[in-house]
Amino acid sequence: MEELKISARSKKMIQPAIVKYNGLIREIEKTGKKVYFLNLGQPDIATPPAFMEAVRQIDDDVLMYVDPKGIIPLRQSIVGYFKNYDLDYDIDEILVTMGGSEAIWYTFLTLCDEGDEIICPDPVYSIYREVAKATGVKLVPVETYAEEGFELPAKEVIEKCITDKTRAFILNTPGNPTGRVYTKREMDDISQLALQYDLFIISDEVYRDFIYDGEEFLSFAAREDVAEKVILVESASKRFSACGARVGFLATKNKEVYEGLLKMAQTRLSISYVDQVGAVELFKLEQDYLRAQLDEYENRRDTICEELRKIDGVVLETPKGAFHLLVKLPIDDAEDFIQFMLNDFTLDGETVLVTPGADFYFNEELSKNMVRISYVLKQEDLKRAAFLLRKGLEAYKSK
Template sequence: MKTSQRIQKMGEPALLKYYPLVSEAQKKGKKVYFLNIGQPDIKTPAGFLDSVNCIDQEVLSYQAPEGIIELRQAACDYYRRLGLHYDVGDLFVTNGGSEALLFTFIGICNAGDEILTAEPLYSIYKEMAAATDVNLVGFKTYAEDGFALPAAAVIEAAITPRTKALLMTNPGNPTGKVFSREEIEVMVKLAIKHNLYLISDEVYREFVYDSQDYLSPAQYDELAQHFILIDSISKRYSACGARIGFIVSKNKTLMNQLKKLVQMRLSVSTIDQIGAVSLLKLDGDFFDGVLKEYTCRREIVYAALQEIPGVICKEPRGAFYFMAKLPIKEASHFIEWLITDFDYQGETVLLSPANDFYLNPQDGADEVRIAYVLNGEDMKKSMEVLKHGLAAYEKAFPEQCK
């Protein structure tokens, strides 16, 4: 029996690729630091489970497909604190930011339509595009200049009659890039000039370092009919398992159509929605503490990477990832070898090969993404492991090194 061409076009799930090897290594007693995935170790605020424990329902029923009103209202209040004015009719609760993205792709594109975005990109966008017959088109950005956007003319040259949307990830995964006001304005102007949607994936909104102002296309009233905000509580409140996200837009025609998709999947988890209400009510103190912790981790990793010969990276300004060039030719081979053949004092690290974050898998072959999602002590140890790993790899495979 055949499977669809659509599903065959989708890549191997990158997240799962190394797990059988990791589980073998763990069985042999090796400790593995997981720096390959954006799963923070910060405690989920207690309010989540407190609210869940107080649920007084005899039947765990479906909820309104758009999401429970308490959560939609709490989201509007949260946006209001950021200076953004949405009402409950402007947003749906989704199963994570992932479902918000998927529904957006389905809702705005016909088969063969294009969505234009910066590379490197969040790898799951590629799978979403393949699953929805969308062509993802990239324009390159580079570590050397902090992943700055190219000139507007370069982005504009990639717009075709099939382009339906510009997609920006701010702050960026895997780059840690935070868009400047000028860059946001480039995207806003292009979206309006070419009558495109502008999708802004802001799931890392609160992770912005060095006292930068957080800016969003959401602040541009003239963009309102073009703008779609993708949001999630996963990273912001360290609640990845709660599976709560939002799709937000003031475009009523779009939201009326998207209603069909939220109705199709009936409901988002009742328990997760009730827990999430308490998270969205948390004030700035919570984020201040989290930001301090991540700032410290970022400094630890940056200092350690600078000490390792041949490693090239810039300090990221947002999210919790480093993109680093290593003095090797094939990061995917190195990453696998770290798990299967290497340990430093019984420990090793799992990293992400950066070619997952490019449309052409030949790109980024010598780069890795490091997620600084573990506590400072563990980040220090894992950087030590990486340093020794690179030295040992050079001895074992000189032809694979630069």
């Protein structure tokens, strides 16, 4: 029985820490310990009631398969949402997916064969790495540094990563895990390389609505030069605090790519009808809703940064977007520290959980003392969590 083989690609895959700790936490919570979760991009903000209100109204006798592209009212609603950002898409350029994750899967499979390459920044969102292993895609990392706010290097440096196997760039702006919002300079460079070497740009903009300090919003989708090269990855999860409603989508003006993506989507017939009915209402929400979220998260960001700066030896750049930050801690082994915080540390019955940098880095050297902190809790909880982190670091160092 022992000889049965599972695939090499499956063996290469890992449980990202953002997933791995879940089992552990359940055990720990059973002991009555309270854990502040700064490790997951799971906001504590209520899902807009419009979602469940629409769902409760469903009175179809038969819950049927629906259009693999997504139900038309949802695609219309998304088109309307885009107009707020001066992005002009037609409903037949939108493909609804089961969250942003399925969107990544289908994009990798449509653009790449086994061994083809996609260039990404290092650090990068952990799910890209696992999907790449599953689909046989090689991610080629371009190093970026905390001290430089994770700015992309000069065009010439990125250009050196391009080979005859390169098919695309994948970028996430505002970024998870970095909070980086790419500037015009960076986007110009990527676009010029995409044009020069005939590459696609996979632009994951699920955090589009979370850009702080009145910073200008720049989307690859708004650029005419690369209109045929851009594939937008989108999701309802973050912007509407609706992670459990698995609704994301892809948007592209490239018809050949769209047809390819659709063929992938047809293999699963359709995604949840009920979730789609709810999501129609989310994408229709007034801009006021998103502005209120933005204010809330900007305050949270300010709070967490202020509190973290009180800790000796912590290095961080204030991020410009999303709701994650990558922080350097005054320790040698972030994973060991996190285990300590979970298993050995407690203050008044409480502890805090963050994600090790290793989840996001190709370069292990750079990752060792880095953790990702997701500021998805209300400000008082963030203050308490940062305090626990400070006390935890003190206890850890005096072990």
